[in-house]
Amino acid sequence: MFSEKTVQTLRFTLKTSLIFLTWVPVIYTFNEHVCYISKVEGSSMKPTFNPSSTKSDFVLLWKWNLKPNLNINDVILLRSPINPEKIYAKRIKGLQGDKIQTRYPYPKQSVLIPRNHLWVEGDNIHSIDSNNFGPVSNGLVIGKACYIIFPFSRFGPIPDGGRECRESKLRNFNQDKESQVV
Numbered sequence: 001m002f003s004e005k006t007v008q009t010l011r012f013t014l015k016t017s018l019i020f021l022t023w024v025p026v027i028y029t030f031n032e033h034v035c036y037i038s039k040v041e042g043s044s045m046k047p048t049f050n051p052s053s054t055k056s057d058f059v060l061l062w063k064w065n066l067k068p069n070l071n072i073n074d075v076i077l078l079r080s081p082i083n084p085e086k087i088y089a090k091r092i093k094g095l096q097g098d099k100i101q102t103r104y105p106y107p108k109q110s111v112l113i114p115r116n117h118l119w120v121e122g123d124n125i126h127s128i129d130s131n132n133f134g135p136v137s138n139g140l141v142i143g144k145a146c147y148i149i150f151p152f153s154r155f156g157p158i159p160d161g162g163r164e165c166r167e168s169k170l171r172n173f174n175q176d177k178e179s180q181v182v
Contacts, residue, residue: 034064037149038077044127045089048075048159049148058150059089059158061143070095070118070138075145075158078120081133087142090129094119106131 002010030036038061040049049057061077070076072092080086094100099112100119113119117135121127130136148154 032063035060035062035143035146037061038143038145040077040089040145042089044122044124044129045075045091046124048091048123049089051154055151057148057154059145060147060149062146063143066141066144067138070141070144072098073160076118076120077142077145078136079140079142081136081140088120088122088128089145090120090122090127092118093121093130094135100130103131106134111135 037058040057040059043050043053049059070092072095074092075089076092077087077089080088094113096113096115096117098119099110101110102108111119111134113135116138118138118141119130119135121129121131145158147157
């Protein structure tokens with residue numbers, strides 16, 4: 001009925017398809033619960049992410065056993081508390097129980113972060129962050145950005161610090177410059 005070559009081709013195709021199909025749930029589970037690569041767009045985390053306006057960064061996002069391992073200065077991806085369709089990349093500035101100095105437009109000068117909440121801010125001073133919408137629930141956190149994967153010229157761990165670190169370096173630079181003038 002079928003030639004030997006046709007039967008071999010059908011067996012090979014069937015075997016390859018079955019192998020592929022058995023890996024689909026494994027890959028899906030890994031992406032949903034362990035880690036995956038995510039594209040970071042926008043300017044809210046400049047210059048940590050997307051220092052060039054022409055390229056977006058791709059980051060390795062860690063999801064496994066995440067909630068108990070979140071620390072101040074970690075960069076996370078989270079769902080917007082205002083619009084769940086949007087995903088934000090922000091730096092953690094405070095954990096539950098911390099008292100945080102806020103900035104405009106937040107209505108109070110300081111806030112005590114409630115249980116199971118975080119205070120997040122973008123590295124760019126003009127970003128939309130907790131100063132706009134307040135503390136965010138831990139449940140909105142999608143994952144922790146661990147490494148910049150692409151562009152390859154920026155490959156490596158996520159830089160520490162954020163806005164305050166750069167402002168401090170700038171103050172020190174300006175003080176050094178002033179002391180040289182005198």
